[in-house]
Amino acid sequence: MTVMQKKATNPIAHLTAEDIENLGRELDALRERVVASRGERDAAYIRKVISTQRKLEIGSRVVLLFSLFPPAWVVGTAGLSVAKILENMEIGHNVLHGQWDWMRDPKIHSTSWEWDHVAPADQWKQSHNELHHRYTNVIGKDNDLGYGIMRVDEDQPWHPAHLGQPLYNFVNACFFEYGIAAYDLDLGNKLKNGGHKDPEFRTRLRAVGRKIRRQFLKDYLLFPLLSGPSFLHTLAANFTANLIRNLWSHSVIMCGHFPDGVETFEKTSIEGETRGEWYVRQMLGSANISGSRLMHIMTGNLSFQIEHHLFPDLPSNRYQEIAPEVRDLFDRYGLKYTTGSLPRQVFSAWKKVFRLALPNRRQPVPPASPLDGTPDHPTPALIAA
Amino acid sequence: MTATVPRPGPTRSFRRRLWRLAETVTTPVLPSEYLDLVAPLRAGADLRGRVVAVHPETPDAATLLIRPGRSWRGHVPGQYVRLGVDVDGVRQWRAYSVTSAPGRRADPISVTVKAIPDGVVSNHLVRRIRPGTIVQLDQARGDFVLPQPAPSRVLFLTAGSGITPVAGMLRSGALAGSDVVLLHSAPTAADVVFGAELRGLAERGAIRLIERHTEVEGLLDVAELDTLVPDHLERRTWACGPLGLLDAAETHWSTRGHAERLHTERFRPTVITAGDGGAVTFTRSSVTVQAAGETPLLDAGEDAGVLMPSGCRMGICFGCVLPLRQGAVRDLRNGQLTTALPGDGVRVQTCVSAAAGPCELEI
Numbered sequence: 010m011t012v013m014q015k016k017a018t019n020p021i022a023h024l025t026a027e028d029i030e031n032l033g034r035e036l037d038a039l040r041e042r043v044v045a046s047r048g049e050r051d052a053a054y055i056r057k058v059i060s061t062q063r064k065l066e067i068g069s070r071v072v073l074l075f076s077l078f079p080p081a082w083v084v085g086t087a088g089l090s091v092a093k094i095l096e097n098m099e100i101g102h103n104v105l106h107g108q109w110d111w112m113r114d115p116k117i118h119s120t121s122w123e124w125d126h127v128a129p130a131d132q133w134k135q136s137h138n139e140l141h142h143r144y145t146n147v148i149g150k151d152n153d154l155g156y157g158i159m160r161v162d163e164d165q166p167w168h169p170a171h172l173g174q175p176l177y178n179f180v181n182a183c184f185f186e187y188g189i190a191a192y193d194l195d196l197g198n199k200l201k202n203g204g205h206k207d208p209e210f211r212t213r214l215r216a217v218g219r220k221i222r223r224q225f226l227k228d229y230l231l232f233p234l235l236s237g238p239s240f241l242h243t244l245a246a247n248f249t250a251n252l253i254r255n256l257w258s259h260s261v262i263m264c265g266h267f268p269d270g271v272e273t274f275e276k277t278s279i280e281g282e283t284r285g286e287w288y289v290r291q292m293l294g295s296a297n298i299s300g301s302r303l304m305h306i307m308t309g310n311l312s313f314q315i316e317h318h319l320f321p322d323l324p325s326n327r328y329q330e331i332a333p334e335v336r337d338l339f340d341r342y343g344l345k346y347t348t349g350s351l352p353r354q355v356f357s358a359w360k361k362v363f364r365l366a367l368p369n370r371r372q373p374v375p376p377a378s379p380l381d382g383t384p385d386h387p388t389p390a391l392i393a394a
Numbered sequence: 395m396t397a398t399v400p401r402p403g404p405t406r407s408f409r410r411r412l413w414r415l416a417e418t419v420t421t422p423v424l425p426s427e428y429l430d431l432v433a434p435l436r437a438g439a440d441l442r443g444r445v446v447a448v449h450p451e452t453p454d455a456a457t458l459l460i461r462p463g464r465s466w467r468g469h470v471p472g473q474y475v476r477l478g479v480d481v482d483g484v485r486q487w488r489a490y491s492v493t494s495a496p497g498r499r500a501d502p503i504s505v506t507v508k509a510i511p512d513g514v515v516s517n518h519l520v521r522r523i524r525p526g527t528i529v530q531l532d533q534a535r536g537d538f539v540l541p542q543p544a545p546s547r548v549l550f551l552t553a554g555s556g557i558t559p560v561a562g563m564l565r566s567g568a569l570a571g572s573d574v575v576l577l578h579s580a581p582t583a584a585d586v587v588f589g590a591e592l593r594g595l596a597e598r599g600a601i602r603l604i605e606r607h608t609e610v611e612g613l614l615d616v617a618e619l620d621t622l623v624p625d626h627l628e629r630r631t632w633a634c635g636p637l638g639l640l641d642a643a644e645t646h647w648s649t650r651g652h653a654e655r656l657h658t659e660r661f662r663p664t665v666i667t668a669g670d671g672g673a674v675t676f677t678r679s680s681v682t683v684q685a686a687g688e689t690p691l692l693d694a695g696e697d698a699g700v701l702m703p704s705g706c707r708m709g710i711c712f713g714c715v716l717p718l719r720q721g722a723v724r725d726l727r728n729g730q731l732t733t734a735l736p737g738d739g740v741r742v743q744t745c746v747s748a749a750a751g752p753c754e755l756e757i
């Protein structure tokens with residue numbers, strides 16, 4: 010946790026190593042309680058979401074066959090957008106996290122699931138589950154911090170190219186699924202360093218190509234063709250639904266780690282990290298979104314980003330239930346539970362994107378010298394193991 | 395071996411093309427995922443069945459009538475079917491003998507389940523399952539069946555729920571012309587599954603029924619067969635029941651030199667007993683190693699040179715999940731046991747699971 014010393018106020022200065030391990034034990038116990046109580050209710054929930062999503066998608070696509078009529082276009086596009094959002098967020102993301110593997114249903118399993126996204130499930134699982142969730146907010150390790158194209162933390166070095174990052178971010182938001190696929194492929198690095206000739210990379214690239222082709226065939230050729238005279242209208246509707254889904258998921262995901270109040274960490278800070286310290290990093294490196302139950306479902310319960318990062322493999326419907334207990338832990342251990350409404354968090358994240366397009370106005374506050382410590386304000390302790 | 399593969403006719407290739415088109419329309423999922431929403435029992439779907447009725451048989455046994463999906467290929471009396479049921483949200487597979495006589499394809503089949511103490515699935519099936527529930531099925535299997543033509547003299551040696559495969563044979567009518575003796579053990583008369591039906595058959599002279607009520611008369615000693623059924627060694631015998639009975643019967647028949655006349659059915663050929671560590675077999679790599687109770691299966695595999703998939707190595711990314719073909723593993727985070735019988739294929743996270751007895755992973 011050494012990186013936190015750079016901050017003006019170290020958010021965990023008041024915690025001893027023992028406090029952190031106790032916190033870890035409390036979280037382990039919370040996880041165990043949820044795991045032990047998983048059952049029929051949870052299974053019924055995910056099956057219901059999946060069947061609702063499928064019915065909504067079929068219904069919307071049928072309505073869009075008549076998209077020549079403006080009301081049909083509006084209804085169909087809205088329905089399809091919601092269906093695509095559900096499919097990616099509450100279903101795809103969470104199934105691929107293994108949140109439902111415990112049901113032993115081979116059809117709803119992280120090893121067999123494929124989603125309506127140009128990033129193939131196995132590639133996304135590797136970069137998201139393995140790298141992002143393990144190295145959450147560790148600068149230089151977790152590429153979700155700015156997706157390798159943006160600077161979202163003062164501690165990331167500035168480069169003139171960052172001046173364009175508000176634009177990159179907007180373009181990335183519109184074509185988010187392609188951005189994710191490129192990111193999972195580590196495309197930028199591979200092109201720069203000649204790694205694109207690597208046969209493994211080429212196999213992965215072909216897999217992405219296949220998915221893009223199939224998606225294009227479906228959304229931009231087959232369904233428009235089936236719509237006959239409504240060809241162009243359906244094509245536009247499908248494009249709009251994909252655009253809305255991309256903008257929505259981009260916004261939700263930006264809110265998870267970019268808003269103000271979220272901490273970042275240095276590579277060296279996670280060497281020899283204990284279970285408790287890993288938990289603390291997840292707690293401070295994530296932010297929630299407050300809102301209605303429907304909003305939570307539409308975000309795939311990533312509005313409970315903190316709970317999700319603590320327990321990435323617990324069923325998503327449980328995050329809301331454990332949130333009060335998690336929040337209570339934050340309070341008891343004097344940690345900041347970052348949360349806010351969707352507009353507020355989106356604004357906060359965008360503000361950061363704009364602000365950090367420019368170089369830092371001042372240097373980060375240097376670590377306090379031991380001599381500055383007074384009995385009333387003890388020096389922020391070095392808590393790293 | 396060469397064989398002429400018949401060329402698909404024009405209709406078949408047209409249908410196949412149509413299906414390919416449907417797959418493109420439903421990508422990334424298969425068309426069947428949508429069809430399952432409305433017709434889970436249609437031809438071509440994964441084999442499932444719908445529970446149409448549940449009849450209590452004894453205080454702790456019940457018969458389930460299940461209408462199998464259109465892909466059901468039928469059964470031979472004495473065979474079993476594997477049933478996949480969601481208990482507390484978790485898919486569990488168990489094998490049960492089919493107790494109904496073979497009928498037409500659309501006819502419901504029946505299985506009779508005896509609730510065993512602490513039996514997760516059996517108690518669910520006997521006490522909780524409701525008509526209308528969809529269950530997963532496998533095609534009927536098993537070679538505990540009558541030959542054709544049926545032998546003229548038959549002995550059935552059964553105990554408890556071991557009567558179930560025999561019930562299927564008796565109901566099929568295949569033994570109509572045979573001399574049949576049924577020696578069945580149960581704790582009391584009320585515990586005899588299909589008691590009334592069996593006694594009815596005996597009254598009509600279709601079978602000779604010997605009931606052994608073990609609460610009063612004690613467990614059957616196989617040596618008693620000499621007096622109970624003096625000609626038992628001359629009969630073709632089918633035995634089904636607890637392992638103790640089957641082991642004793644096998645010894646009895648083989649020491650008397652008639653092992654070939656005895657057929658046994660063991661429902662639980664492998665009894666999974668959880669221990670601490672054990673032999674881990676990586677089936678496709680043909681590697682077996684001894685792993686300690688605290689060594690993650692992932693480490694055990696890697697140390698043995700198996701090309702294991704891996705990821706975060708802390709139980710969060712699910713990049714290391716492999717099917718556990720059989721055996722027991724323990725979750726190192728909470729000590730929870732996961733067991734699998736052959737055919738179960740439970741998927742486990744190898745980075746946070748250790749061997750809890752011998753186990754087989756598919757890789």
